[in-house]
Amino acid sequence: MCTVCGCANGETKIEAGHGHGHHHHHGHDDHHHDHDHDHHHDHHSHEHVGPDGKVYRHTHGDDHGHDHGHEHEHGHGHDHGTIDLGRGPAGTEVPGMSQTRLIAIEQDILAKNDSFAAVNRQLFAAKGVFVLNLMSSPGSGKTTLLTRTLTDLKGRFPMAVIEGDQQTSFDADRIRATGTPAIQVNTGKGCHLDAQMVTQAVGRLPVETGSVLFIENVGNLVCPAGFDLGEAHKVVVLSVTEGEDKPLKYPAMFAGADLLLVNKVDLLPHLTFDVARMIAYARQLKPNLRVIEVSATTGQGLEDWYDWIGEGLAKAVATR
Structure with a gap:
């Protein structure tokens, strides 16, 4: 998160x-506050460890902020009594943000951290x-x-x-x-x-x-x-x-x-x-x-x- x-x-x-x-x-103010337009032109892949411990790989291309409705449904688990907000590709949910946008923000923050590392x-x-x-x-x-x-x-x-x-x-x-x-x-x-x-x-x-x-x-x-x-x-x-x-x-x-x-x-x-x-x-x-x-x-x-x-x-x- x-x-x-x-x-x-x-x-x-x-x-x-x-x-x-x-x-x-x-902090990361210069990285994740400028994503309002959701323009991602680079075709690249992203791997992350999901909340279930598995490694997920996603390819991102020319998505111009087109949020797909299914991205907001990952938090609704099939088990009664469980709300799982970590089932989507981003591994979390934030109100008002698509999974694509969350992944882009995560990449931006981690890229800066990785350069220092x-x-x-x-x-x-x-x-x-x-x-x-x-x-x-x-x-x-x-x-x-x-x-x-x-x-x-x-x-x-x-x-x-x-x-x-x-x-x-x-x-x-x-x-x-x-x-x-x-x-x-x-x-x-x-x-x-x-x-x-x-x-x-x-x-x-x-x-x-x-x-x-x-x-x-x-x-x-x-x-x-x-x-x-x-x-x-x-x-x-x-x-x-x-x-x-x-x-x-x-x-x-x-x-x-x-x-x-x-x-x-x-x-x-x-x-x-x-x-x-x-x-x-x-x-x-x-x-x-x-x-x-x-x-x-x-x-x-x-x-x-x-x-x-x-x-x-x-x-x-x-x-x-």
Whole structure:
């Protein structure tokens, strides 16, 4: 939805290296407010992951704003008691906008983001920096897992963190308490980080050659999935205190992930959470998804997680 709703418009606050924040009018105003005439002359194809986790491909040509009535019927499911607004080609519905127009707006926003992501990726590759985009819902234990990771890996290789939240610097302060350089990005009304925010943050953060950069995204299982930050891998953290059906409810997030960390497994004796079922759901969306069960409290599974990071860093350094 963030690819069409413009929720990132407004001010983003990124800390300076000395801790003082800078405000940036950040968003996509120059991209999606000029589509009223609906002129799309380029013949091109577009792929996106739909709400069901499937990849849809659409070809767009010379449509001059001709809205076809059937585009507005996708939200009416055949199951009684269900209104499905994500069945159309755009994967969402907005009152007054056709599916064709929504797709065009999405392409416009993502094209700008992807250009920044490409610059970020080139910079990281040149310096041999292994970059991970950590995503989860709020309360998954992502920050606690990250602080444990930074503490345990201190001295093995250089690390840095970009911390994303809508407000406050609480999590960045926790990261810095481990001795790791971190910069806070407050997204305001925005519910995810984007590649331009990462570009700005990296300019104020000491990212060393041959280091690991953790980007802790805003807690949200929806919007961060759609935005490439220039990372090497997307890592999803799902705690056992959440529903085991989360992968099917938020398919785009799990379909795009390279690693799933099942967190807080020390609590399993007190819960009815079915880990095997959750993993099976996730692998319906991404058959080769790597899964590691971890606990920041007991340390279970952390060495596997650390080995995975170390292997990724070694490859990044070897190919720079």
